[in-house]
Amino acid sequence: MLMNKAEKLLMNNPVRAAVQRHYEARRLRNMGGVMAGGRALEIGCGRGVGTEIILKQFGADTVDAFDLDADMVRRAQARLKRFGDRVRLWTGDATNIQADDETYDAVFDFGVIHHIPDWRAALREVHRVLKPGGRFYLDEVYEKFIMHPVVRALLDHPMQDRFDHTRFAEALEGAGLHVEESYDEGHFGFFVARKASG
Numbered sequence: 001m002l003m004n005k006a007e008k009l010l011m012n013n014p015v016r017a018a019v020q021r022h023y024e025a026r027r028l029r030n031m032g033g034v035m036a037g038g039r040a041l042e043i044g045c046g047r048g049v050g051t052e053i054i055l056k057q058f059g060a061d062t063v064d065a066f067d068l069d070a071d072m073v074r075r076a077q078a079r080l081k082r083f084g085d086r087v088r089l090w091t092g093d094a095t096n097i098q099a100d101d102e103t104y105d106a107v108f109d110f111g112v113i114h115h116i117p118d119w120r121a122a123l124r125e126v127h128r129v130l131k132p133g134g135r136f137y138l139d140e141v142y143e144k145f146i147m148h149p150v151v152r153a154l155l156d157h158p159m160q161d162r163f164d165h166t167r168f169a170e171a172l173e174g175a176g177l178h179v180e181e182s183y184d185e186g187h188f189g190f191f192v193a194r195k196a197s198g
């Protein structure tokens with residue numbers, strides 16, 4: 001589901017970028033470590049701050065990234081131009097990822113899956129495109145936040161079949177993504193999960 005105008009304002013500003021760079025990325029690095037180079041995928045890249053983080057903080061050699069919203073992809077293209085062919089961007093859907101099986105060493109999700117009605121299909125797709133032993137780094141937004149009356153009034157989210165930390169952990173395991181580290185903040189949560197090495 002696309003973001004409405006209010007959520008775009010919340011996402012496309014320097015405060016959001018600082019939180020993503022200095023809090024979310026740091027927590028995920030502390031939980032899962034960095035990559036030893038290699039290929040990464042970011043689902044729901046928004047305006048591209050996450051892709052920059054994956055290159056600069058996680059040490060990926062290249063990042064492929066997509067978003068459902070063509071407007072966000074255009075913003076990401078402008079931000080990430082300086083990385084040349086280390087970054088490839090497209091408009092796409094996390095429930096039908098345009099990549100071959102076992103392509104990526106790591107997949108990243110900075111607060112995207114809670115926007116997807118059939119979010120379990122997205123987890124199956126992440127599993128499909130990860131190489132054996134590849135890692136899934138993510139932070140997600142839980143039902144408790146989405147259902148808050150103020151949030152409901154301001155933002156658009158799918159309302160059916162949302163999740164909390166336990167339910168999300170179970171769904172990761174169900175999709176073949178073994179949870180190695182996780183952190184539950186109540187309204188939000190962080191995970192590093194790994195696909196079996198085969």
Ligand SMILES: C[S@@+](CC[C@H](N)C(=O)[O-])C[C@H]1O[C@@H](n2cnc3c(N)ncnc32)[C@H](O)[C@@H]1O
Binds near residue numbers: 049
């Ligand atoms: C809350 S924003 C997060 C954006 C960015 N990851 C960040 O942290 O700033 C959610 C993003 O997910 C995208 N999105 C929603 N459904 C999607 C889907 N099915 N596949 C890919 N991206 C999706 C939205 O367009 C939006 O850019």
